[in-house]
Amino acid sequence: MSRQLAALEARLSARLCFRGPGGFELTEFGRAVLRAAINAHDTLQMIGHELNCARSVMTGSLQIGIADNCLTNPECKLATTLTRFRQHSLRHRQVG
Missing domain, CATH: 1.10.10 (Arc Repressor Mutant, subunit A)
Structure with missing residues (x-):
């Protein structure tokens, strides 16, 4: 340095x-x-x-606040939705 x-x-x-x-x-x-x-x-x-x-x-940056039970509740599709959003964003970034 x-x-x-x-x-x-x-x-x-x-x-x-x-x-x-x-x-x-x-x-x-x-x-x-x-x-x-x-x-x-x-x-x-x-x-x-x-x-x-x-x-x-x-x-x-996207910041999302969630309650603890959103990750442990099997009815909550947040983890799946965030994964799909990330994959879509990465694909869009590669094309653009």
């Missing part, structure tokens, strides 16, 4: 952080680079989202 950091600092011609026995501390320039990197990342995510919307593609 130190070599990668040193290489990045050489490429940017500026020190990003102070390194010592107590750990790392960002320089003012390092904080500016971090802010710029976060902004660039956020912008790229927004662009990806906009392009997916234009293609009518849904992306992201």
Whole structure:
């Protein structure tokens, strides 16, 4: 990691952080680079989202909250349904 950091600092011609026995501390320039990197990342995510919307593609995480008895109840088809949903999603991802 130190070599990668040193290489990045050489490429940017500026020190990003102070390194010592107590750990790392960002320089003012390092904080500016971090802010710029976060902004660039956020912008790229927004662009990806906009392009997916234009293609009518849904992306992201799906979170499902369930009660304990949903998994142990033989009448509940949640596990089967989630498996089918995952298989469909994987097939769609491979085709698209």
